[in-house]
Amino acid sequence: MNSKRSTEILVGLFVAAGIAALFVLAMKVSNLGDFTDEKGYEVVAHFQNIGGLKARSPVTMAGVRVGRVTSISLDPDSYDAKVTINIYPQYDNIPIDTSASIFTAGLLGEQYISLSPGADDFFLQDGDIIDLTQPAVVLEQVIGQFLYSTAEGE
Amino acid sequence: MIELLRSLGGWGINTFQRLGRGHIFLMQMLAGVPSSVFRFSLVIQQLFYVGVLSILIILISGLFVGMVLGLQGYNTLVDFGAEESLGVLVSLSLVRELGPVVSALLFAGRAGSALTAEIGLMKSTEQLSGMEMMAVDPMRRIIAPRFLAGLISMPLLAAIFSAVGILGGFLVGHGLLGVDDGAFWSQMQAKTDWYEDILNGVVKSIVFGFVVTWIALFEGYDASPTSEGVGRATTRTVVHSAFAILGLDFVLTALMFGDI
Amino acid sequence: MAPLIKIRDLHFNRGDKVIFSGVDIDIYQGKVTAIMGPSGTGKTTLLKLIGGQLKPDRGSIEVDGQNVHKLSHSKLYELRKRMGMLFQSGALLTDINVFENVAFPLREHTKLPESMIRDLVLMKLQAVGLRNARDLMPAELSGGMARRVALARAVTLDPMMIMYDEPFTGQDPISMGTLVNLIRRLNDAMGLTSIIVSHDVAETTQIADEIYLLSGGKVIEQGTPETLKNSGSEWVKQFLQGLPDGPVPFHYPGNEFKKDLLNAEEKR
Numbered sequence: 001m002n003s004k005r006s007t008e009i010l011v012g013l014f015v016a017a018g019i020a021a022l023f024v025l026a027m028k029v030s031n032l033g034d035f036t037d038e039k040g041y042e043v044v045a046h047f048q049n050i051g052g053l054k055a056r057s058p059v060t061m062a063g064v065r066v067g068r069v070t071s072i073s074l075d076p077d078s079y080d081a082k083v084t085i086n087i088y089p090q091y092d093n094i095p096i097d098t099s100a101s102i103f104t105a106g107l108l109g110e111q112y113i114s115l116s117p118g119a120d121d122f123f124l125q126d127g128d129i130i131d132l133t134q135p136a137v138v139l140e141q142v143i144g145q146f147l148y149s150t151a152e153g154e
Numbered sequence: 155m156i157e158l159l160r161s162l163g164g165w166g167i168n169t170f171q172r173l174g175r176g177h178i179f180l181m182q183m184l185a186g187v188p189s190s191v192f193r194f195s196l197v198i199q200q201l202f203y204v205g206v207l208s209i210l211i212i213l214i215s216g217l218f219v220g221m222v223l224g225l226q227g228y229n230t231l232v233d234f235g236a237e238e239s240l241g242v243l244v245s246l247s248l249v250r251e252l253g254p255v256v257s258a259l260l261f262a263g264r265a266g267s268a269l270t271a272e273i274g275l276m277k278s279t280e281q282l283s284g285m286e287m288m289a290v291d292p293m294r295r296i297i298a299p300r301f302l303a304g305l306i307s308m309p310l311l312a313a314i315f316s317a318v319g320i321l322g323g324f325l326v327g328h329g330l331l332g333v334d335d336g337a338f339w340s341q342m343q344a345k346t347d348w349y350e351d352i353l354n355g356v357v358k359s360i361v362f363g364f365v366v367t368w369i370a371l372f373e374g375y376d377a378s379p380t381s382e383g384v385g386r387a388t389t390r391t392v393v394h395s396a397f398a399i400l401g402l403d404f405v406l407t408a409l410m411f412g413d414i
Numbered sequence: 415m416a417p418l419i420k421i422r423d424l425h426f427n428r429g430d431k432v433i434f435s436g437v438d439i440d441i442y443q444g445k446v447t448a449i450m451g452p453s454g455t456g457k458t459t460l461l462k463l464i465g466g467q468l469k470p471d472r473g474s475i476e477v478d479g480q481n482v483h484k485l486s487h488s489k490l491y492e493l494r495k496r497m498g499m500l501f502q503s504g505a506l507l508t509d510i511n512v513f514e515n516v517a518f519p520l521r522e523h524t525k526l527p528e529s530m531i532r533d534l535v536l537m538k539l540q541a542v543g544l545r546n547a548r549d550l551m552p553a554e555l556s557g558g559m560a561r562r563v564a565l566a567r568a569v570t571l572d573p574m575m576i577m578y579d580e581p582f583t584g585q586d587p588i589s590m591g592t593l594v595n596l597i598r599r600l601n602d603a604m605g606l607t608s609i610i611v612s613h614d615v616a617e618t619t620q621i622a623d624e625i626y627l628l629s630g631g632k633v634i635e636q637g638t639p640e641t642l643k644n645s646g647s648e649w650v651k652q653f654l655q656g657l658p659d660g661p662v663p664f665h666y667p668g669n670e671f672k673k674d675l676l677n678a679e680e681k682r
């Protein structure tokens with residue numbers, strides 16, 4: 001039966017188009033494409049305050065993405081945030097005295113970790129700890145400080 | 155006064171009776187689903203009527219909705235100097251809300267009403283009775299394959315709607331209004347989450363597909379077997395589906411994205 | 415010999431309207447049993463009760479020793495495979511052609527190869543004289559043709575019994591004669607049991623072994639065509655001879671015509 005055949009072909013095309021659309025949404029529209037990050041090496045950084053940083057937030061160096069936050073937890077001893085970072089394998093020559101800061105993209109945008117390179121001859125390796133960190137700037141605190149200092153100055 | 159109370163009571167009882175019948179119907183329909191999985195050719199045939207024939211309206215509507223979003227979003231964002239976020243606005247509006255909701259509304263109008271009319275007509279011409287007497291259970295042979303087809307089609311149609319809509323938003327945003335295409339896509343990718351946004355949207359559209367197909371099939375099956383009865387049932391399908399979609403959308407949105 | 419179908423003390427209402435109030439019927443294997451009665455007495459309803467599509471309010475219907483209304487869903491469907499039914503409206507599936515309609519029960523219930531299905535279907539269509547109409551769609555058939563296709567479909571599974579709801583209406587004299595013969599032949603050759611619902615007195619008395627006359631929710635008379643013809647009852651006489659005057663009313667019960675006219679006058 002010919003009409004049955006063409007029905008089946010059209011249904012096949014329909015299902016393929018639907019799945020293709022889902023695929024486009026996944027890869028092109030959402031950040032799923034980034035999850036397929038190659039596994040690099042993991043380093044840990046402790047922050048006093050991470051602000052709005054989340055798992056999967058980007059990690060950049062000089063504005064170039066070099067990795068991603070894999071997990072965040074509270075360190076039970078020091079009561080600061082323990083952030084685990086996955087750094088892509090091709091960036092294997094980051095000096096060990098590199099510092100990490102949490103910045104905000106734009107005034108209200110999402111938060112990310114920016115690494116500024118140090119000058120040591122040894123490079124970061126899997127399991128290393130970044131010692132130099134700068135906590136997130138919390139807008140409310142900044143405003144509070146600003147108001148406080150202007151009040152004092154008067 | 156007593157008359158009023160009586161008619162109100164009668165209306166209430168009828169409503170509950172219909173609700174009960176609808177759920178009994180749902181149980182019978184679900185019981186028929188496994189056997190129609192084993193006769194997938196029936197489902198494929200229905201996928202054609204329910205899904206393929208709905209594609210055109212989905213493509214066209216999706217494209218235009220996306221273009222309007224691009225235009226309106228740009229006009230608002232440009233005041234804040236945030237027109238780079240146009241991609242985010244378009245993609246989140248579509249995958250979270252407009253994709254599932256609008257495509258479900260269109261689906262109810264295009265496929266749902268056709269299902270109701272078809273089943274209602276089969277009932278009024280005694281085709282369903284005739285099948286029962288041939289020892290063929292219409293729940294399995296007629297209803298369940300259509301239900302499965304609706305359930306499968308809806309998320310696919312919603313995904314197509316969203317994808318085409320984002321393309322429409324991009325065409326207007328980049329082509330017409332000159333938003334930087336790199337910013338458009340990269341901001342969108344940074345802010346649209348696969349689990350949070352896209353999968354939740356897919357879940358929504360599956361729920362809508364379930365409910366719309368159920369309503370459509372039940373209304374047809376429950377229609378009074380006259381041409382007027384079938385006509386009324388068709389109208390009810392569209393109206394009840396619209397209510398169900400919008401109401402459920404609120405509930406689902408609150409569950410998924412709200413912190414309620 | 416135990417009857418194939420045993421109906422006892424059947425009560426059935428549609429809303430407030432009483433359709434049956436205490437009907438007993440026995441239908442024997444291998445016989446053609448006719449159910450006759452004025453329009454609207456519930457003959458179609460009776461067939462639907464036997465087929466298990468409606469539930470009686472009281473009483474029982476046994477088919478082949480099984481109480482139809484106490485069977486599980488799957489047992490009922492098993493039983494229905496052995497029941498053929500010709501619907502008053504034909505009830506053909508409108509989106510497939512004549513051939514596929516007749517093949518439908520075979521495709522649903524058997525795994526026969528395509529060539530065998532083709533042979534069987536053509537045989538049944540040949541028997542009702544519509545072999546060459548096999549590619550038509552149901553919408554392209556006349557009422558009488560549709561009914562004959564439905565008949566072919568009802569016998570495709572070679573059931574143990576067939577219920578015919580008005581098989582003769584809408585048939586020209588030639589196909590009528592053929593149909594009468596066909597029903598009788600099917601019955602005798604295949605050892606079927608047939609139930610015929612019909613208004614056509616001549617044809618029915620010609621082929622029925624046993625006739626039940628229904629009216630007012632009860633069996634008025636039963637017996638062979640001979641006994642009915644010689645019945646002393648005014649009612650039976652009027653019905654069988656089609657006389658306008660007698661105990662059988664032509665009008666649906668209610669107000670008198672004169673009263674309705676007067677009412678209309680008053681309202682004005």
Ligand SMILES: Nc1ncnc2c1ncn2[C@@H]1O[C@H](COP(=O)(O)OP(=O)(O)OP(=O)(O)O)[C@@H](O)[C@H]1O
Nearest residue numbers: 428429433451452453454455456457458459460502
């Ligand atoms: N679905 C229904 N709902 C309510 N009443 C019905 C329904 N179907 C039939 N009836 C009523 O039941 C009665 C019996 O109907 P039925 O169709 O069994 O009559 P019948 O004896 O087959 O008549 P005919 O010879 O004209 O076909 C009628 O008076 C009709 O008004």
Ligand SMILES: [Mg+2]
Nearest residue numbers: 457458459502
């Ligand atoms: Mg009838």
